[in-house]
Amino acid sequence: MAAFILFGKYSADALKGIRAKRTAKGDDFIKKFGGKVNSSYTLLGEEDLVFIVDFPNTEQAMRASIALSKLTGILFSTSPAVSVEVFDKMVTKI
Numbered sequence: 001m002a003a004f005i006l007f008g009k010y011s012a013d014a015l016k017g018i019r020a021k022r023t024a025k026g027d028d029f030i031k032k033f034g035g036k037v038n039s040s041y042t043l044l045g046e047e048d049l050v051f052i053v054d055f056p057n058t059e060q061a062m063r064a065s066i067a068l069s070k071l072t073g074i075l076f077s078t079s080p081a082v083s084v085e086v087f088d089k090m091v092t093k094i
Helices: 012-016 020-032 058-072 084-092
Strands: 002-009 036-042 049-055 075-081
Touching: 002 058, 020 036, 020 058, 049 058, 058 075
Parallel strands: none
Antiparallel strands: 002 049, 002 075, 036 049
């Protein structure tokens, strides 16, 4: 499994739908695409939400990101992530 960061930005319509039930539905939706939510946070600033998620591959992460946007009206930006430990090993080989 690979780690991905999903940053979410609420649209005006998405704000109207904020509910704990929708959050649970989003977590279930991520599982449907083979993902596992490690943690999620609300933010102040340019982004409103962040999810740290494991997916089997980039395709599943992209599909889940698009499907979540369609489901919730929240605009998601998804990026792959590498742990600092893995990164440190990568750069020692350069």
